[in-house]
Each structure stands twice: as C-alpha cells, then as structure tokens.
Amino acid sequence: MTIGPNFASTEGEHLKLQHRLPVPDYRGAKFDLEVLVNNTIPDENVVRIAVDLACRAPSVHNSQPWQWRYADGQLDLYTERGRILTSTDPSGRQLVVSCGAALNHLQIALIALKWSTDIRRVPEGPHSGHLASIRFRHDARPQSHDFDLLAAIRHRHSDRRPFGPVSVQTPLPTTLAEVARHQDVHLTVLGQGTRPTLAKATELTAAARKYDSAYQAELHWWAGHSTSSGGIPSNALASGDNREGVAIGRRFPDGRDDNATTKIDHSTVLVLSTDTEGRGEWLRVGEALSAVLLESTVAGLATCPLTHMTELNQGREIIRELLPDGGFPQALVRVGVGEGKSPPRQTPRRPIESVFSMARRDPRR
Numbered sequence: 621m622t623i624g625p626n627f628a629s630t631e632g633e634h635l636k637l638q639h640r641l642p643v644p645d646y647r648g649a650k651f652d653l654e655v656l657v658n659n660t661i662p663d664e665n666v667v668r669i670a671v672d673l674a675c676r677a678p679s680v681h682n683s684q685p686w687q688w689r690y691a692d693g694q695l696d697l698y699t700e701r702g703r704i705l706t707s708t709d710p711s712g713r714q715l716v717v718s719c720g721a722a723l724n725h726l727q728i729a730l731i732a733l734k735w736s737t738d739i740r741r742v743p744e745g746p747h748s749g750h751l752a753s754i755r756f757r758h759d760a761r762p763q764s765h766d767f768d769l770l771a772a773i774r775h776r777h778s779d780r781r782p783f784g785p786v787s788v789q790t791p792l793p794t795t796l797a798e799v800a801r802h803q804d805v806h807l808t809v810l811g812q813g814t815r816p817t818l819a820k821a822t823e824l825t826a827a828a829r830k831y832d833s834a835y836q837a838e839l840h841w842w843a844g845h846s847t848s849s850g851g852i853p854s855n856a857l858a859s860g861d862n863r864e865g866v867a868i869g870r871r872f873p874d875g876r877d878d879n880a881t882t883k884i885d886h887s888t889v890l891v892l893s894t895d896t897e898g899r900g901e902w903l904r905v906g907e908a909l910s911a912v913l914l915e916s917t918v919a920g921l922a923t924c925p926l927t928h929m930t931e932l933n934q935g936r937e938i939i940r941e942l943l944p945d946g947g948f949p950q951a952l953v954r955v956g957v958g959e960g961k962s963p964p965r966q967t968p969r970r971p972i973e974s975v976f977s978m979a980r981r982d983p984r985r
C-alpha cells in the first residue's frame with residue numbers, strides 16, 4: 621500500500637480523515653501510515669526543535685548533564701553521569717535538578733507547538749539515570765502567555781550582577797508560589813532582614829571550601845572559560861566589583877561582566893524546598909525552578925539561581941531555619957531589576973547531535 625496524492629492532499633484533510641477512515645490493516649506497508657494519521661506521534665523534527673529549546677535550560681555550571689532519546693513516539697530523558705560535578709555535587713542532586721529544568725523547558729516548547737505531554741517520572745525507580753518517559757498528544761491549545769514563556773526560554777540567562785529591588789512597577793509575579801506548588805515544591809520569599817544570615821551561610825561555605833583543592837579545581841575547570849562542551853564563559857561571570865556587590869553569590873573567579881549601574885544588590889531571594897529528599901523530588905525541583913525563572917523573565921525581572929548554600933550541611937541548616945516549615949532547601953533564586961540596556965549574556969550549549977538521538981521505528985510494531 622502506498623500513499624499518494626489521492627489519499628489526502630493537505631494536513632487538514634489528514635486530520636479530518638483520521639476520524640472517518642476505518643482502521644486499515646497496514647502491517648507491512650512501506651510507508652509509516654501510523655505517523656501520518658496518529659495524533660500521538662509527533663514528527664521527528666518537532667521533537668528535535670523542542671529538545672533544542674529544552675537544552676536552553678539552566679544547569680549547574682552549565683554542565684548540561686542530559687541525554688534525550690526518541691523512538692516509537694516516546695521521548696526519554698536520561699542523566700549523563702559523566703557530567704556529574706563530583707566535588708560540588710557528589711550525590712548528583714543538582715545534576716537531576718538541572719535535568720528537571722530541561723524537562724519543564726521541553727513541556728513549554730511543546731505546548732507552543734500544540735503538543736501536550738504525559739510524563740512518567742523516574743520510571744525505573746529512584747536509583748536509575750532514566751529520569752522521564754514522555755508521550756505526546758496533539759491537543760494543546762496554547763494561550764498568549766504560553767508564547768511569552770516560549771520567548772522567555774530564549775531571553776532568560778543567569779545574571780550575576782547586583783540587581784535593583786522588585787517594586788510596585790516591577791513586582792514579583794503572583795503566580796510563583798502556584799507554579800512551584802504544581803510540582804509539590806514549596807516556595808518561600810525571604811524578607812530583606814534575612815540578608816545577613818544568607819551572607820553568613822555564603823561566608824561559611826566559602827571558608828570551608830577555601831582549601832578544598834578538588835572543589836576549587838572543578839570550579840575553575842567549569843567557570844571562567846567555556847568550550848563547545850559546556851562551562852560558564854568569562855563574560856557571563858561578574859567582574860570583581862560587581863561580585864563584591866552581591867554578598868550572597870557563589871565565589872566564582874572574576875569575570876568580564878562589568879556593566880552595572882547598581883552597586884549593591886537589592887534583589888529578593890526565593891527558596892525552593894521539599895518535604896522529602898530523592899530523585900523524584902529533585903526532578904520536580906528542577907521543573908519548579910525552570911517555571912519560576914521563566915515566569916520572572918516574562919515579568920521583565922532578572923534572575924540567578926544560587927545553590928552553594930545548599931551544598932554543605934552547615935549552610936543548608938542555616939537556610940532550613942529560615943523556612944516556615946523546615947524541610948529540605950534545594951535551590952535559592954535571586955530576583956530583581958537588572959540592567960535593562962545590556963545585551964543578554966547567553967552561555968553556549970552543546971550541539972544537539974551530542975545530546976539527542978533517534979532510533980529507527982521497528983516496522984513490525
């Protein structure tokens with residue numbers, strides 16, 4: 621059986637036909653008829669575009685620790701274990717959070733392309749690197765806010781300079797707690813009175829790591845230069861002056877980002893936390909982190925994730941005490957008014973061929 625111009629000449633006709641036609645027996649057919657009439661199997665190019673956008677997600681030290689495989693109408697997300705930061709993140713918590721951020725970016729990209737997703741998270745159990753199985757339905761009806769979020773994927777970047785305060789003119793989006801709660805993640809907005817405590821947690825963490833040569837080597841390997849395989853380029857790191865204006869930032873090497881009129885950081889700090897610890901929770905934290913960053917970007921705010929305070933027990937304990945219900949602090953986010961005029965400092969990403977693969981469909985299935 622072949623498919624010619626008489627079968628259906630436009631995509632619209634295909635869609636109409638799929639409701640009227642009896643289901644043919646097309647086993648052994650040369651053409652993949654199922655792909656044409658099935659509204660659960662997106663074209664490979666659609667998946668490739670969505671994965672490409674997903675890979676714009678933030679990741680710890682821009683390590684991009686993900687792999688995507690597409691076959692038989694199912695996309696699978698795996699960790700790339702070789703990209704774990706063994707000194708900074710020995711448990712792989714931030715590796716999984718980074719993959720969760722990419723998963724949320726993927727969903728946003730697909731909605732704009734009119735595909736909704738059914739996601740099974742950690743389908744092979746909590747110890748596996750297989751983080752998600754994604755199936756598709758061609759039934760999404762994107763609203764204008766969905767396109768705003770899509771545009772934010774392109775504009776968002778981590779800004780390490782001092783921010784001006786959120787204000788009545790540029791408030792925090794009211795949806796932030798809700799988008800986090802949607803992932804079973806708590807979002808706490810810290811008051812300005814907590815700044816000295818955050819600075820203390822930062823100081824303690826930096827002091828504990830000053831002579832940790834493995835941590836320092838890892839930091840300098842990933843930050844301050846970048847290659848096509850990842851890392852944070854110098855122009856995305858704050859210059860010495862700008863870094864000093866943000867007492868609660870990770871102590872990266874000095875960078876070249878010196879364009880700032882605000883000298884002292886007046887950002888608002890958010891904490892994402894969970895009730896329990898595990899791969900499923902970390903994946904959800906990444907999804908929530910992505911949603912919070914993109915919603916803030918749509919609102920015209922600058923953002924920067926902060927996790928150094930959650931990496932060592934002392935720092936994590938200090939942050940936990942700032943939370944109304946305790947729990948496990950997973951990531952903090954600085955949000956504020958950035959330097960409007962400066963261009964986005966976008967960090968490079970790995971080529972899509974090195975993170976995305978497609979298996980040929982099995983014609984007998």
Ligand SMILES: Cc1cc2nc3c(=O)[nH]c(=O)nc-3n(C[C@H](O)[C@H](O)[C@H](O)COP(=O)(O)O)c2cc1C
Pocket residue numbers: 676677678679680681682683714715717718721776777778779780851852856870924925926927928951965966967
């Ligand atoms: C789990 C996680 C932890 C991160 N921790 C920090 C951090 O402690 N300090 C910081 O400045 N940026 C942090 N980032 C931001 C990354 O460095 C950033 O996403 C990456 O370099 C890519 O750049 P982009 O966000 O501008 O696209 C973190 C991001 C993620 C997802």
